[in-house]
Amino acid sequence: MQKNTIILLLIFSFLFPLCSENFVKFKYVEIRNDKYIYSKEDLTISDIKLVAQVLSYYNVEYKLKDSAIFIRFEVYKDFEMMYNYSKKSHDPNWLSSHVK
Numbered sequence: 001m002q003k004n005t006i007i008l009l010l011i012f013s014f015l016f017p018l019c020s021e022n023f024v025k026f027k028y029v030e031i032r033n034d035k036y037i038y039s040k041e042d043l044t045i046s047d048i049k050l051v052a053q054v055l056s057y058y059n060v061e062y063k064l065k066d067s068a069i070f071i072r073f074e075v076y077k078d079f080e081m082m083y084n085y086s087k088k089s090h091d092p093n094w095l096s097s098h099v100k
Helices: 002-021 045-057 079-089 092-097
Strands: 023-025 029-032 035-038 062-065 068-072
Touching: 029 079, 035 079, 045 062, 045 068, 045 079, 045 092, 079 092
Parallel strands: none
Antiparallel strands: 023 068, 029 035, 062 068
16 A cells, blocks of 8 residues: 555656646636636636736746636636636736726
């Protein structure tokens, strides 16, 4: 059993840095029952433009492809940051005052 655990840890430690370089589809983050969760809904074209504005303001690297916006996994896994980006992309006052 210990040998299998060590092998899995070695595999994970090798693959994790590779995953962190990968881009994943941006999903809105919401708070439900005091927990962060990713929305199941896909972003609309309008949503993508708003999210892109927020990400651009914060110099977050993103890619647009196939009517979706992709960000690095390192950003995606930070629920609090994703929630912040999600909220700001829905805030007309923030959007109008933070144009690059």
